[in-house]
Amino acid sequence: MSHMEQPSERPGDGIDPRGPNVPHFARLFAIWLLATAIVEPVLYFLVWPHIPPGTMTDAARGAQFDALVLTMTAAPVVIAVLEYYLYAMIVWHQKKGEPPEDGPPIWGHVGIQAGWIAITSAIVMGAFVFGTYELINTSGAGGGEGPSPIWTPAATKNMLTVQVIGQQWLWTYRYPQFGGFETPDLILPNHTKIAFHVTSLDVIHDFWAYQLGVKADANPNVDNVAFATTNETGRFTVRCDELCGIWHGAMYNYGYIVSPTAFYKWATSTEKKLAPLTKTLPKFAWTYNPSANGAGGGYYPSTDPFYEVYKYEYGSSGREGNLPAVHIKSFGWKPSQAGAHHVRER
Numbered sequence: 001m002s003h004m005e006q007p008s009e010r011p012g013d014g015i016d017p018r019g020p021n022v023p024h025f026a027r028l029f030a031i032w033l034l035a036t037a038i039v040e041p042v043l044y045f046l047v048w049p050h051i052p053p054g055t056m057t058d059a060a061r062g063a064q065f066d067a068l069v070l071t072m073t074a075a076p077v078v079i080a081v082l083e084y085y086l087y088a089m090i091v092w093h094q095k096k097g098e099p100p101e102d103g104p105p106i107w108g109h110v111g112i113q114a115g116w117i118a119i120t121s122a123i124v125m126g127a128f129v130f131g132t133y134e135l136i137n138t139s140g141a142g143g144g145e146g147p148s149p150i151w152t153p154a155a156t157k158n159m160l161t162v163q164v165i166g167q168q169w170l171w172t173y174r175y176p177q178f179g180g181f182e183t184p185d186l187i188l189p190n191h192t193k194i195a196f197h198v199t200s201l202d203v204i205h206d207f208w209a210y211q212l213g214v215k216a217d218a219n220p221n222v223d224n225v226a227f228a229t230t231n232e233t234g235r236f237t238v239r240c241d242e243l244c245g246i247w248h249g250a251m252y253n254y255g256y257i258v259s260p261t262a263f264y265k266w267a268t269s270t271e272k273k274l275a276p277l278t279k280t281l282p283k284f285a286w287t288y289n290p291s292a293n294g295a296g297g298g299y300y301p302s303t304d305p306f307y308e309v310y311k312y313e314y315g316s317s318g319r320e321g322n323l324p325a326v327h328i329k330s331f332g333w334k335p336s337q338a339g340a341h342h343v344r345e346r
């Protein structure tokens with residue numbers, strides 16, 4: 001800094017630091033370049049590994065990388081804004097005893113206008129292209145793609161199918177490749193492509209396996225598919241992320257990624273252990289019809305004691321509505337338990 005740039009005692013005495021002869025832009029640019037050159041490597045090397053949701057699957061890794069790119073894109077903009085703010089306060093602030101004075105207007109400045117439009121357009125269009133590519137690149141980026149996914153993984157061989165069933169207020173999982181058993185434990189093998197088929201038995205839930213980078217709405221009568229490839233063993237959290245009633249906040253559990261060997265051992269032994277129970281479940285399907293009192297109890301139709309009554313009255317095709325409770329006694333239920341008011345004798 002030369003002596004010419006030092007603040008003068010009186011306006012007109014030497015060059016005013018706020019005046020047009022001071023290279024403000026060059027200064028601002030140099031400071032901005034230096035700050036950016038320091039901050040960007042810090043983000044890349046030090047911050048990136050700590051960005052959620054981690055690296056347990058390709059989908060999670062993709063989300064982490066996307067967040068890094070957006071952060072590194074935003075950082076120079078944030079630096080420029082803060083720097084200009086501070087610079088203006090220090091260099092252009094009103095001197096004591098001086099009348100308020102506005103700076104020179106910049107309207108009509110072609111360079112600033114063109115630069116503004118060019119830079120903001122480049123950032124927005126870049127984010128658009130990058131975001132679209134990333135969405136497709138990791139097979140839907142861990143989001144639910146509906147019943148017929150557009151972006152499917154390249155290799156669909158050796159893919160583990162896990163059905164995720166939401167109901168008020170818990171998650172259960174069925175493994176159709178292992179006899180269709182159902183369990184509250186979500187166990188996944190490492191280094192495996194997983195196809196999550198997410199559905200609900202009652203209201204709308206949302207399957208959010210946070211560290212897997214997987215998030216898919218669980219709608220009744222909809223098979224919502226999301227993909228992820230496991231990368232690391234460990235525990236992850238499953239939460240319901242769609243307000244679904246009074247115990248929505250308690251609708252979470254933990255899942256585990258284990259070695260393929262450990263998974264196979266677990267899956268085959270669980271299949272065997274649960275076989276008698278699996279027989280009482282409805283046949284594996286991509287969606288299940290909620291029973292008449294499904295929203296209240298989340299029963300599957302065939303295991304719902306009401307359903308037997310329902311079938312008796314309406315046939316298995318059924319229809320919605322309140323059920324007359326007939327023959328409840330033959331299923332071991334008393335009318336008072338079933339909440340029935342009209343017990344008809346046949």
Ligand SMILES: [Cu+2]
Pocket residue numbers: 166167169204205206240241242243244248251
């Ligand atoms: Cu829920």
